[in-house]
Amino acid sequence: MKWQSLACLVALCGSTAALREARAVEPVDPKLIPEARKLLDYAVSVQGKKILTGISRFGGGPPAVLHRTGREPAISGTDIYGFHRKFGEQYHKVVRGVVEHCKHWWHAKGGIVALHCHWGVPGYPDSTAWGDKRRKPLRIDLAKAVTPGTEENRSVIGDLKVTADYLEQLADARVPILWRPLHEIDGGWFWWTDKETPENTAKLWRLVFDYLVNERGIHNLIWVYNAAHVANAVRNKDATFEDNVAYRKRFYPGAQYVDIASIDTYANPALGWGKSWEDSRLRAFELMQQVAPGKPLAIGEDQVLLNPDVAQEKGPAWVYCLAWFSDCKQPGWMRHSFNHEHMLTLDELPALAGHNVAPNARIEAPADGTAFGGPKVDLRGVASDRNGNLESVSIHALSGTWRNWFLRSDGQVAKLFPESTRLGEAQLEPDGRWTFAWPNAPDGFHNLVAIARDAEGAVAGSNAIRVAVGIENLARGKTVTASSTSKWGGGIEAAVDGNPWTMWWSDKAQPDPQWLAVDLGAEQTIGAVAVSWWKPYARDYSVQVWDDLEDWMDVGAIKGKGNFYGDMDVVRFKPVKTRRVRLHFTKRAVTWQAYTVYEFAVFKAVPEPTAPKEAR
Numbered sequence: 001m002k003w004q005s006l007a008c009l010v011a012l013c014g015s016t017a018a019l020r021e022a023r024a025v026e027p028v029d030p031k032l033i034p035e036a037r038k039l040l041d042y043a044v045s046v047q048g049k050k051i052l053t054g055i056s057r058f059g060g061g062p063p064a065v066l067h068r069t070g071r072e073p074a075i076s077g078t079d080i081y082g083f084h085r086k087f088g089e090q091y092h093k094v095v096r097g098v099v100e101h102c103k104h105w106w107h108a109k110g111g112i113v114a115l116h117c118h119w120g121v122p123g124y125p126d127s128t129a130w131g132d133k134r135r136k137p138l139r140i141d142l143a144k145a146v147t148p149g150t151e152e153n154r155s156v157i158g159d160l161k162v163t164a165d166y167l168e169q170l171a172d173a174r175v176p177i178l179w180r181p182l183h184e185i186d187g188g189w190f191w192w193t194d195k196e197t198p199e200n201t202a203k204l205w206r207l208v209f210d211y212l213v214n215e216r217g218i219h220n221l222i223w224v225y226n227a228a229h230v231a232n233a234v235r236n237k238d239a240t241f242e243d244n245v246a247y248r249k250r251f252y253p254g255a256q257y258v259d260i261a262s263i264d265t266y267a268n269p270a271l272g273w274g275k276s277w278e279d280s281r282l283r284a285f286e287l288m289q290q291v292a293p294g295k296p297l298a299i300g301e302d303q304v305l306l307n308p309d310v311a312q313e314k315g316p317a318w319v320y321c322l323a324w325f326s327d328c329k330q331p332g333w334m335r336h337s338f339n340h341e342h343m344l345t346l347d348e349l350p351a352l353a354g355h356n357v358a359p360n361a362r363i364e365a366p367a368d369g370t371a372f373g374g375p376k377v378d379l380r381g382v383a384s385d386r387n388g389n390l391e392s393v394s395i396h397a398l399s400g401t402w403r404n405w406f407l408r409s410d411g412q413v414a415k416l417f418p419e420s421t422r423l424g425e426a427q428l429e430p431d432g433r434w435t436f437a438w439p440n441a442p443d444g445f446h447n448l449v450a451i452a453r454d455a456e457g458a459v460a461g462s463n464a465i466r467v468a469v470g471i472e473n474l475a476r477g478k479t480v481t482a483s484s485t486s487k488w489g490g491g492i493e494a495a496v497d498g499n500p501w502t503m504w505w506s507d508k509a510q511p512d513p514q515w516l517a518v519d520l521g522a523e524q525t526i527g528a529v530a531v532s533w534w535k536p537y538a539r540d541y542s543v544q545v546w547d548d549l550e551d552w553m554d555v556g557a558i559k560g561k562g563n564f565y566g567d568m569d570v571v572r573f574k575p576v577k578t579r580r581v582r583l584h585f586t587k588r589a590v591t592w593q594a595y596t597v598y599e600f601a602v603f604k605a606v607p608e609p610t611a612p613k614e615a616r
């Protein structure tokens with residue numbers, strides 16, 4: 001409710017002078033639309049109190065955060081370029097999707113939109129931001145690019161026009177944007193970094209600003225400057241912090257062109273910061289204080305969110321932190337950091353859009369992956385609405401097996417709700433806490449979701465949780481072995497730890513076949529296995545048991561799997577006595593990738609799913 005308290009403060013002071021004072025920054029675009037001014041004022045108002053959270057769509061976007069943490073990020077960060085040949089059909093298809101996502105995130109969800117642009121080299125249709133399509137460095141003469149009348153300059157303006165047409169659609173839709181052009185400006189890996197004469201890059205920034213703001217009249221952009229975690233040109237071992245400041249300042253276009261200054265804070269021990277979860281990036285903050293004096297500071301990208309415990313205790317006053325990925329090797333980090341009181345999520349934002357937006361809902365218990373011995377499943381959670389018009393919360397069982405929700409867009413997940421079985425209405429308290437009792441859950445797997453509705457009919461789903469009822473996973477915590485294990489995974493035991501978010505990865509360099517085997521500790525009668533996959537799943541594999549002839553014997557198989565989402569396979573077979581069970585993988589879905597198994601579970605039996613009866 002930061003915006004409202006600021007508004008109250010302004011009302012109390014009652015003068016335009018006070019209003020000016022309350023606004024810590026004047027936007028660099030004097031014609032900035034009121035929606036964007038309100039967003040900028042709000043962002044500045046949180047400085048030193050809390051930090052806004054964000055996620056990139058590259059890292060799975062908001063659904064990845066929702067299903068891992070129960071929260072949605074305040075900021076959804078996207079690329080308005082698209083990584084496809086400019087300006088072909090696929091390019092436009094991707095960017096149109098980005099524009100639709102931005103409108104949806106601001107207007108329907110009431111979230112904040114951030115955009116950057118992996119702009120391919122002007123004049124080279126097959127190029128990427130890194131160079132040509134074979135990733136060879138490809139530079140254009142930036143001195144010429146910023147000089148009117150040159151061919152290079154015409155190419156720059158020609159490209160900008162295409163991006164401007166899309167930004168204009170978002171301006172027309174009155175969607176404010178945290179706009180981060182020429183990102184990682186001093187890194188040295190993108191064509192816009194003039195390593196020898198950084199002043200040319202600064203000129204390019206001013207050119208982009210003048211074209212979009214003054215020539216095209218696009219006034220929904222909050223201009224976010226962005227430094228790289230490493231400036232390659234000062235990477236030699238003798239380069240000091242001061243050398244970094246001096247070099248990086250040369251890229252800075254000037255205070256009148258920047259609203260917020262950001263830096264990407266991937267680990268850089270040489271400059272004084274490590275992994276995201278270790279600290280709060282104080283040295284990066286100090287660096288940017290000198291590069292962009294007086295500007296509000298933000299983290300444009302980091303591997304995951306910074307450490308909120310350190311940030312709460314010691315600062316610094318970052319306005320926001322945007323996670324580029326949705327996982328790290330710290331189990332539970334996403335859940336901890338996005339649920340931390342120092343970090344602001346979507347449900348905690350004020351009603352910035354100025355109209356009705358969707359409510360928020362989360363399931364707090366049981367945890368995703370919980371197994372219940374009996375048929376009684378009790379759920380509890382929280383729902384809220386930033387317009388104060390929350391009306392109801394209902395609980396639904398999604399049809400089908402587990403589908404990797406965090407790989408899906410908001411819209412894709414929403415489409416699944418009508419296919420779900422409504423289990424009933426939750427008991428909703430005035431403070432938003434809700435409870436739901438499901439006394440007669442059938443044996444088997446269930447994917448449960450809470451759906452909140454407001455008085456105007458806006459609907460939002462919670463995190464989906466997977467529960468197992470009345471079936472015991474005989475593999476859980478048992479001894480597991482594999483043909484290979486990659487350093488990227490969570491270790492081999494992650495495949496049987498009962499945690500649906502920890503994962504075993506095979507070593508992708510190892511040829512097929514690959515395998516994963518569990519020793520149940522004693523001979524058991526088994527009749528089913530369940531395998532939860534991440535996106536690199538096995539297209540073909542068999543389930544094997546160790547028979548009396550001391551060789552592996554197939555008892556079931558999956559062939560030609562091709563659903564993209566990974567999902568969970570349940571393989572049922574004629575009950576067999578065995579101590580050892582193995583998954584034998586013969587064909588990868590993603591040819592250049594590994595096999596990635598979240599969980600390998602073994603059961604006596606798994607009942608065929610029956611649609612749960614709707615509670616009335």
Ligand SMILES: [Ca+2]
Binds near residue numbers: 357389
């Ligand atoms: Ca609402």
Ligand SMILES: [Ca+2]
Binds near residue numbers: 494496497498501
């Ligand atoms: Ca696991």
